[in-house]
Amino acid sequence: MKKFPESKKNLVTSAVFTIVALSMSAPVLAETHYAYAQVVDSTPVYRTVEVSTPREECWNEEIAHTHNDRANSRTPALLGTIIGGALGNAVGNGKSNKRVGAVVGAVLGHSIGRDIVANNRRDRTVHYETVRQCETVYDYHEEERIIGYQVQYLYNNEEYSVRMDSDPGDRVRVKVNIQPVF
Numbered sequence: 001m002k003k004f005p006e007s008k009k010n011l012v013t014s015a016v017f018t019i020v021a022l023s024m025s026a027p028v029l030a031e032t033h034y035a036y037a038q039v040v041d042s043t044p045v046y047r048t049v050e051v052s053t054p055r056e057e058c059w060n061e062e063i064a065h066t067h068n069d070r071a072n073s074r075t076p077a078l079l080g081t082i083i084g085g086a087l088g089n090a091v092g093n094g095k096s097n098k099r100v101g102a103v104v105g106a107v108l109g110h111s112i113g114r115d116i117v118a119n120n121r122r123d124r125t126v127h128y129e130t131v132r133q134c135e136t137v138y139d140y141h142e143e144e145r146i147i148g149y150q151v152q153y154l155y156n157n158e159e160y161s162v163r164m165d166s167d168p169g170d171r172v173r174v175k176v177n178i179q180p181v182f
Helices: 006-024 075-091 095-122
Strands: 031-067 125-155 158-164 171-178
Touching: 031 158, 075 095, 125 171
Parallel strands: none
Antiparallel strands: 031 125, 031 171, 125 158
């Protein structure tokens, strides 16, 4: 088998590419121009969409505040214990009676002081304050929206149909391509 020199291979390859390029360039010979066609019908196309509208909803709310500075104090219970212990000690006759009297007096004094603290807690005052509260709520509703137009038009006594974004009016611009058929 005979081999071709490298230069002849390149020449054959170039010739093949040229033939392919020329055959593909035939549509380039086509003539393109623009014309106007008569609109026969233009019908709006609708889509149902859900729309949310925000609004602020407000109301007045009563807030209760309790107040008593003495309610958290442990001073009455402590004072009651000390005073009760001192009284019990003073009342007792002997040394052991003084100790027993001091303990009983302290317990009794503590009990009285605790009752005073509990009573102070019940005497708390309540103040009411009106506070305005607001929140965003959404109202939902459906509405019809135009999403385009279905347009029918005549060109060269033939009817065509196309979907368009806007209503074209009485006529629509068309692109006309003329090319030879092989």
